[in-house]
């Protein structure tokens with residue numbers, strides 16, 4: 001008798017647990033459309049010379065045919081843009097982030113979403129996100145990068 005009860009109870013727990021994971025992955029109206037894994041021809045920015053790539057010389061938001069490209073440089077201990085000025089992107093269009101760093105490994109996580117990437121020196125992390133609604137998201141560095149790691153954050157504003 002009791003065994004059957006416990007079996008039923010644990011089954012309910014398992015289903016609830018899976019449901020939580022699915023909800024967490026789908027999140028609040030935001031989808032990480034494409035995660036290319038963050039490696040694009042590392043030779044392009046060998047020796048951390050990210051400025052050899054157009055648009056990293058002047059990081060920011062660039063219009064494309066169907067959305068925007070966002071070029072972000074992460075460094076100890078800020079996102080440029082993102083920290084001193086928010087990254088402003090449109091809702092309902094693909095937003096492709098290109099993120100690199102000249103110093104050490106950082107992370108790029110949009111708080112409360114599944115947007116999450118490592119940012120490695122000599123590589124460009126690239127991922128595309130479509131924001132369904134306007135809103136604000138905190139950018140968090142989630143890889144330990146030095147004494148100021150816990151202060152390294154920024155903001156994305158979806159308009």
Ligand code: CUA
Pocket residue numbers: 075076077105106107141142143144145146148149150152
């Ligand atoms: Cu940058 Cu932690």
